Amino acid sequence: MKVRLNRKQFEYLSHNFIKDHLNLDLKVIQDNEFTIIKINNDIADEIRDWAGEELQKKGFEENYNLNKEGDILESLIDIFYIG
Template sequence: MNTSTRCVNLSRSEIEYLKTAGFLGPVLLKCVQNARWRSDIAATIELSAMIAEEFREAFTEQLAKVGFDEAYELTAEGRLLEDLIDRFHKP
């Protein structure tokens, strides 16, 4: 693997969330659908730095829309999105 690609490990529930959440564009959704399953509960996606940044932008936009409750506390979905933002960041 060259330095411009990276692998991100995701759980089955994270993969399912990303497939069904409806906020990923076609290119990002295809990356998720092409995840390599390492076991019944874990998968890896390999992507370029540019695509990783596109994921982070999509997660950040979604976080702003649904990630906080009325008291501006993180929701469960917000915590998930923040974790994904961190994991898709440069290693």
């Protein structure tokens, strides 16, 4: 599976997921605006599940609107959805 992430999405994923999973089998291709990563479906599922849990923990303001972190997490959930 190939996914394209913008700078904010890739930085968030790198600092919050990839750093704790250094043994991931992923290939990273960067250009000026986007980062393309190649991963298998199992890793995509794991990232999507992780992002869903993080969204529930720290993605909302007091009145249940998405905060900035929630926006990024929600976009990662959508990107790593396997249909």
